[in-house]
Structures are given as C-alpha cells and as structure tokens.
Amino acid sequence: MADQGIHVRLQQSGPIPLDAELSCPPGEVLALVGPSGSGKTTILRAIAGLLRVRHGAIQCSGDCWFDGDAHVWVETRKRRVGYVFQNYALFPHLSALHNVMEAMLELPVAERERRARDVLARVRLAGLEHRVPAALSGGQQQRVAVARALAREPQVLLLDEPFSAVDRATRQRLYLELAELRRELAMPIILVTHDLDEALMLADRMCVLHQGRTLQSGDPYAVMTQPQTVEVAQLVGLRNVFRAGVLAHDAGRNVTTIEWRKHRLEARLQPDFKVGQQVNWAIPQGHIVLHRRDRPSRGEHENPVSGPVLEYLPLGENVALTVAVNGPDRPPLFLTIPAHAARRNGIVQGVVVGVSLLAEGIHLMPADESRTPAKPA
Amino acid sequence: MDWSALNLSLKLAACTVLILLPIGIWAGHALAAYHFRGKAWVEALLALPLVLPPTVLGYYLLVMMGGASPIGQFYESVFGRPLVFSFEGLLLASVIFNIPFAIQPMQRGFEAIAPEVRDAAACCGLSRWRTLWRIELPLAWPGILSAVVLTFAHTLGEFGVVLMVGGSIPGETKTIAIAIYDRVQAFDTAGAGLMSAVLLLISLLAISAAYFTTSRTRSRRHG
Numbered sequence: 090m091a092d093q094g095i096h097v098r099l100q101q102s103g104p105i106p107l108d109a110e111l112s113c114p115p116g117e118v119l120a121l122v123g124p125s126g127s128g129k130t131t132i133l134r135a136i137a138g139l140l141r142v143r144h145g146a147i148q149c150s151g152d153c154w155f156d157g158d159a160h161v162w163v164e165t166r167k168r169r170v171g172y173v174f175q176n177y178a179l180f181p182h183l184s185a186l187h188n189v190m191e192a193m194l195e196l197p198v199a200e201r202e203r204r205a206r207d208v209l210a211r212v213r214l215a216g217l218e219h220r221v222p223a224a225l226s227g228g229q230q231q232r233v234a235v236a237r238a239l240a241r242e243p244q245v246l247l248l249d250e251p252f253s254a255v256d257r258a259t260r261q262r263l264y265l266e267l268a269e270l271r272r273e274l275a276m277p278i279i280l281v282t283h284d285l286d287e288a289l290m291l292a293d294r295m296c297v298l299h300q301g302r303t304l305q306s307g308d309p310y311a312v313m314t315q316p317q318t319v320e321v322a323q324l325v326g327l328r329n330v331f332r333a334g335v336l337a338h339d340a341g342r343n344v345t346t347i348e349w350r351k352h353r354l355e356a357r358l359q360p361d362f363k364v365g366q367q368v369n370w371a372i373p374q375g376h377i378v379l380h381r382r383d384r385p386s387r388g389e390h391e392n393p394v395s396g397p398v399l400e401y402l403p404l405g406e407n408v409a410l411t412v413a414v415n416g417p418d419r420p421p422l423f424l425t426i427p428a429h430a431a432r433r434n435g436i437v438q439g440v441v442v443g444v445s446l447l448a449e450g451i452h453l454m455p456a457d458e459s460r461t462p463a464k465p466a
Numbered sequence: 467m468d469w470s471a472l473n474l475s476l477k478l479a480a481c482t483v484l485i486l487l488p489i490g491i492w493a494g495h496a497l498a499a500y501h502f503r504g505k506a507w508v509e510a511l512l513a514l515p516l517v518l519p520p521t522v523l524g525y526y527l528l529v530m531m532g533g534a535s536p537i538g539q540f541y542e543s544v545f546g547r548p549l550v551f552s553f554e555g556l557l558l559a560s561v562i563f564n565i566p567f568a569i570q571p572m573q574r575g576f577e578a579i580a581p582e583v584r585d586a587a588a589c590c591g592l593s594r595w596r597t598l599w600r601i602e603l604p605l606a607w608p609g610i611l612s613a614v615v616l617t618f619a620h621t622l623g624e625f626g627v628v629l630m631v632g633g634s635i636p637g638e639t640k641t642i643a644i645a646i647y648d649r650v651q652a653f654d655t656a657g658a659g660l661m662s663a664v665l666l667l668i669s670l671l672a673i674s675a676a677y678f679t680t681s682r683t684r685s686r687r688h689g
Contacts, residue, residue, distance in 0.1 A: 139585050165588035172589040178582035182604045191600065192590035241591060 093150065095245045095277045097136060100157075101143035105131050107301040113245075113277035113294070115150075120280045120288035120309065123298035123324060129281040130175075131301070133247045136279070137172050138165035149277075150244045171238030171246040171276075176254055177230050179222040185209060185233045186218035192240040208236045212270070228259040235270070246278045252287065264290055285313060285326060297321050314373050314450065319457035322371045328423040330371045332456065335362045344448065350415040354392045356451035367456045376450020377424045380443035382434045392446040394422070401438045403428060412442060467660050470637050471645035478553070478641060479621035482560045483614055486568040489561075490613055494572030495602065499584070513570070515563045524630025527559045531631065556632040556639050563627050567616040575609015576602060608680035615676040619669045 094114035099107045109132055113119035121129045134140040135155075136147060144157040154163045180188050189205040196204060209218055212232040222230050231251055238246060251267075252260045268291060271278060282288055288295045288309050295309035297316075305312055305321045316322040322330050333349040343358045347370060354370075362368050380393070394414050399421055402409040408431040411421040424444065426436075436442060497509065515523055531549045532538045541549040549555040579602060587597040603610070625643040632639030634648065642661055649658035 134585075137585075137589055139588065165585075166591045166593065169591075170589055172586065174582045174586060176580075176582065178580065178586035180583060180586070180601055180605075183600075191587070191592060194591060194596070237586075237590065241589075 095136070095147070095149045095279070097132065097145070097147050099132060099135055099142045099145040099147075101145075105301060107131065107135075107142060107145075109298065109301060109303045111279075111296050111303055111306060113279055115275050115277055116271075117293040118271055118278045118280055118291055119306075120282055120292035120295045121298055122282055122285060122288050122295055124283060126300075127298040128301035129283075129298055130249055132298075133172070133249050133279065133281055136245065137170045137247060138163060138168050152244070169241055169244040171241055171243030173231070173234045173238050173246075173248045173251045175250045177222070177234035179230060179233055179237070181222050184219045184221055185214060185225065185229075185236075188222070188233055189237050189240045192237050205236075205240060208240050209233070211239075212236045213266070226259070227255040228263055231255060231263060232266075235267075239274075244276055246274065246276055248278065248280045250281055250283070252282075252284075267291060285309075289313065297324050299324055315452045316371065317454065319369050319371075319454055322369075322454065327371045327373060329374070329377070330369055331420065333368055333370050333453075335364050335366045335368055335453070337364060345453070347451075347453070350419065352392070352394055352414075354446060354451060355448045356453060357449050359453045362453050362455075369454045369456055371452050371454065372446055372450045374424050376447040377422065378445045378447060379424070379426050379430065379434070380445065382436075382442070390445075391448060392451070393443055394446060395441055395443040396422075397441050398436060398438050401431075401436065408436070410436070410442075412444065467657065467664070468640075468642065468645040468649075471640050471642045472661070472664065474553075474637065474640065475622050475642040478556060478560055479618045481557050482564055482621045483568075483617050485557070485561050486564055486617055487610075487614065489565075490568035490572045491603070491610065493569050494606075494609070494613075495576050495598070497569070497573045498576030498579075513566045516566045520563070520624065520626025521630060523563055524559070524627040527562065527627065527631050531555050531558065550631060551633045551635060551639060553632075553638055556628060556641075559627050559631040560621050560624065563624065564617045564620055567620050568613045571609045571612040571616060572606065573609075575606030575612075578609070579605045608683055611676050611679055615672045619672050622665060622668065 094112060096112045098110045101107050105128060107128055109128065111119065111121070121132060123129055131140060135142045138154065141162065142157070145155070146153070146157065147155040149168070153161050154168050155161060180191065183191065186202070186205050186209065189208055190201045193201045193204060206215070206218060209215060212235055214229060214232050214236065217225065217229060222233065225233065231254070234251070252263055255263065264287070280288070280292060292309050294306060295312050296306040297304045297312060299320060304324070305317050312321070313325045316325055316327065319330055331349060333347040333354070336346040336348050336353065338345050338358060338360050340358060340360070344355045345357070345359045345362070347354050347356060347368070349370070356370065396412045396414040398410055399413050399417060400409070400411040404425070406428055407425050408428050409423070409425050411423055413419070413421050422444065497505065528550060529535060530537055533542065533548055538549050549558070583601065583605070584597065587601050592600065623643055625647065628639070628641050629644060632641070634640045634644050642665055646658050646661045646665070649661065
C-alpha cells in the first residue's frame with residue numbers, strides 16, 4: 090500500500106544542498122550510505138523534524154509530517170520517531186529506566202515503569218535499570234538509546250551510525266542483536282552508516298548518497314556490484330573501473346563482449362549498451378581470480394589477463410596487490426588475495442601474475458568523461 | 467556589630483537572587499539555545515555592569531530613578547514616596563548590577579548541554595516545559611547554583627552602587643559594606659573587623675557550599 094511505510098522527498102539548494110528521494114516499507118531496513126558530509130544525518134534530522142528543509146514532502150504511515158508546497162510542518166515532538174543518535178544523547182542525569190520512561194509520557198506513571206522495564210529487558214538490560222549512562226558500557230548505552238527510541242512505539246526508527254562509538258567486538262555483538270530485534274519490529278527502519286559492510290549485513294535496501302543527492306537505491310549487494318554510474322561505483326568502493334568499447338552482444342550465450350586494452354573480455358549480457366559505444370566497466374575484487382602459477386587450471390580460459398605486480402601490500406591475513414595490465418602507466422587492476430595464497434604462489438613485487446576476470450562480475454556503465462581514470466584505456 | 471545592616475544586606479541579597487533567578491534562567495536559556503541577529507550586542511550590554519566602575523553605574527541608576535526621571539516620577543505617583551534612597555530603589559539597582567553575575571553562569575550552564583540531548587528530548591515527545599524542567603534545569607544546575615551564589619555574595623559586598631543609589635539610611639539602605647566603611651571612618655576598627663569577618667565567613671560558606679554541591683553532581687554524573 091502506498092501510504093504505508095515512509096516516503097521522503099527533500100530538496101533545497103542551501104545552506105546544505107539536498108536532492109533526495111527515498112522510501113522504506115514497514116519492517117524493512119534502509120541503509121543510507123555515503124561519505125562524510127554527504128547529507129545522511131541531514132536527511133535523518135529532516136525526517137525527525139529537527140531540521141527544516143525548503144521543498145519536498147515527508148509522509149509516514151499515511152500521516153503528512155512535512156509538505157513544503159502546502160506549508161505543512163509537524164514539529165518533532167508530535168512526530169512519532171524513534172531516533173538513536175550517534176553518541177546516543179542519553180539524558181546523563183537520569184537512570185536507564187527513567188531515560189526510557191521519559192519517552193512514554195502518554196502512559197499513566199505506573200504503567201510507564203512496567204513498560205520501560207519490559208523494553209529494557211527486551212534489549213537485555215534487565216538488572217541495570219537504575220544505572221546512569223556514565224555507569225554503563227558503550228554497548229549498554231547504545232541499548233538504552235535503542236530502548237528509549239522504541240519506547241515511543243515510533244512510526245519510524247532512525248539509527249544514526251549507531252555502531253560507530255563502540256569497540257569492534259561490541260559492534261559485532263550489537264549487529265547480531267539488531268538483526269534479531271528488527272525481525273520483531275513492524276516499522277520502517279532507516280540506518281545511516283558509512284560502512285558498506287554494515288549496510289550489506291543489516292539492510293534490505295541501500296541508498297547511496299553524495300553531496301545531498303540520492304544516487305542509487307536497491308538491494309545492497311546489487312548496488313555494490315552493479316552501480317549505475319561511475320560515481321556510485323567509486324562511492325561503493327569499487328576500485329577497478331576502466332574504459333572499454335562494446336564489441337558485440339550474443340543473447341544466445343548470454344554474453345556481451347567488450348574490448349579493453351586490446352583484450353576481448355566477455356561480460357554477462359548487457360544489451361542496453363550499443364555496439365561501438367564507449368562505456369565504463371567495473372569488476373568487484375571478488376570476481377577477480379588469481380591463476381595458480383605452478384598448476385594452470387580450466388578457469389584460466391575466462392577473460393585471462395596478466396601483468397607484473399606493481400605493489401604488494403600485506404594487510405594482516407590478506408595481501409593487496411596492484412597488477413599492471415598492458416603497461417605500468419595505465420590504471421592497474423586492484424585485487425586482494427589471502428596471504429597464504431600469495432606465499433604459496435611465490436608472489437612478490439615484480440612477478441608476472443595471471444588473473445581471470447569473471448564474466449558475471451563485469452558490469453557496464455555509461456561512459457563518464459569527468460570521472461574516468463586519467464589515462465585512456 | 468551592626469545587626470540591622472547585616473540583616474538588611476542579607477534581605478537585599480535574598481530578594482535580588484529571588485528576582486534574578488527566573489530572569490537569569492529565561493535569559494541564560496534563550497542566549498544558550500537560540501541564535502539571533504544582534505546577539506553579541508545583547509551579550510555585551512548584559513556584561514556592561516562587569517566593566518563599568520560602580521560609581522558610574524550608580525550615577526546612571528541615580529539619574530534613572532531620580533524624581534526628574536519618568537521611572538522615578540511614576541514610582542512616586544503610585545507609592546507616594548521617592549524611589550531613590552529607599553530599599554526598593556536599592557533592590558532595583560542591585561538587580562541591575564547583578565545581571566551579568568546571574569545570567570552568564572546560567573548561560574554557560576545551558577550551553578554545556580549537548581544539543582543532541584535537547585533533540586533527543588524533542589524526539590521523545592517532551593514538551594518545552596517538560597524539557598526545561600526534567601532535562602535542562604537539572605543539567606544546567608551547577609551553572610544556576612554558581613549564579614545564585616555569585617549574585618548573593620556580590621550583593622553582600624557591593625559598595626559603590628549602594629552608596630550612590632541608597633545613601634546610608636539605617637534600616638533602609640545602610641548595608642553591611644557601608645556600615646563597615648562607617649566604622650572605619652569612625653576609627654572603630656574592632657567593629658569594622660568583626661563585621662568584615664562575618665561577611666568573609668558568610669561568603670566563604672556560600673561559595674564552598676556551591677563548589678561542594680557542583681562537584682558532587684559532576685561525580686555522580688560521570689560515574
């Protein structure tokens with residue numbers, strides 16, 4: 090139903106430029122991702138009514154919270170939003186219990202306490218109700234913030250980088266808890282993050298933002314592996330973006346052939362691009378397979394390219410490699426392989442390695458003159 | 467020991483605090499929470515009594531409240547007696563010269579509250595009053611307490627303005643600071659010394675109580 094969930098459209102030219110449109114149905118998690126300053130928090134604040142935007146509209150569960158043209162503006166305290174702030178913004182002088190109770194003022198006092206204890210128990214804080222925030226760990230504070238946000242029975246839950254202020258081990262645990270909790274929640278959940286893995290793990294949909302504009306929305310894995318533009322490709326961390334020309338489409342074999350630096354590469358069929366057209370193409374690192382140097386295998390027939398290792402950078406259990414294909418002055422291929430695989434294959438700087446570019450991972454995008462790597466491919 | 471002067475000073479200080487408490491909370495909160503054009507000018511004007519010599523301030527207050535001024539005439543027409551050299555006149559002057567001592571610490575107190583905490587209160591559905599009462603006042607409490615103590619102690623000790631506006635009418639406008647001056651003029655150093663010691667003790671007690679309370683609040687909040 091169109092009036093379920095939340096629908097947001099925000100536009101203004103300043104002071105913070107915005108041109109954003111997003112929707113999130115009930116029970117789903119929408120991740121807003123983008124670099125710092127891309128307007129993620131601004132959008133969240135606008136949804137909560139903490140920031141007034143010039144144009145646009147916000148509809149939530151059929152209620153109109155904001156309509157720039159009709160001069161509708163519902164103030165924050167009248168919108169039912171659950172907001173988990175980046176640093177939680179707990180009331181420092183109140184106990185966990187009273188932090189949660191403050192969000193339940195519509196209930197009678199006795200009822201309030203009972204319900205607040207329930208909500209705290211739901212986020213595994215039973216027994217810590219009387220502690221003030223300073224006497225709780227980072228993870229526990231985050232849970233109080235989530236409990237307080239849920240206590241209002243909100244029409245939308247807004248999470249602003251809720252995992253950024255805790256250590257890594259706690260973060261992993263909180264991911265699982267949130268994943269578990271969200272199954273019980275029936276409202277739309279909007280999660281702001283700059284961490285793509287977080288979006289991949291927790292979100293049903295992802296929306297990529299840059300400079301206040303929503304660039305692409307969709308299934309997180311699809312957005313990350315099949316960006317619509319070079320800009321999105323760069324924002325989702327795809328480093329292997331190159332130029333090529335489209336040679337042919339073969340619907341029977343489900344293949345589009347492109348020419349890249351004299352190599353004929355087969356990609357999955359993408360007939361929207363015309364034969365002869367210049368395109369950008371990208372490949373996620375997971376779709377680049379290193380050939381074994383001692384024992385060639387069958388997989389090597391799939392789009393093989395080779396070149397010397399330009400850079401060899403150990404990163405703990407993995408090694409980041411850059412491989413020069415058709416000359417060291419052209420943008421190299423980036424790939425990450427397990428450290429043991431690098432050792433076993435005797436890979437060091439300067440060694441020539443072969444890789445296969447898996448066809449299903451080769452993704453074409455319209456040519457973007459402004460963002461193409463400096464050297465033509 | 468001039469008990470009536472001490473009594474008058476304590477009464478003046480208490481009344482000044484009572485009047486400035488709501489004004490300071492309102493103004494300190496507004497200055498901390500909102501940005502508006504000309505805010506720097508307003509802040510400068512409110513801080514003016516800090517830098518003006520008390521006699522200059524006293525002179526202007528005397529002119530402002532005198533029988534020739536609209537305020538003085540209005541007061542006289544309503545109450546049938548002049549505003550200057552009366553306790554009410556002294557109280558008005560005391561309120562004005564204590565404005566920065568009351569507002570500034572409270573403003574700092576409200577400014578110390580993280581803006582997200584106010585946002586969180588709005589997201590919880592708290593009304594402005596409830597936010598002020600349950601969240602902002604308790605959090606700004608150290609600043610408010612400082613303001614109360616500073617205003618109280620400063621009123622007890624003020625001399626120049628009091629002398630200009632109040633004169634030295636026993637029981638009406640003769641405060642302890644003026645009584646001490648009078649004693650010194652009369653070569654009664656023992657009397658002056660005793661009263662000075664009492665004033666010192668009261669001020670020390672007030673300021674220690676303030677420090678003690680704020681440090682306890684802080685340690686409770688920061689675990």
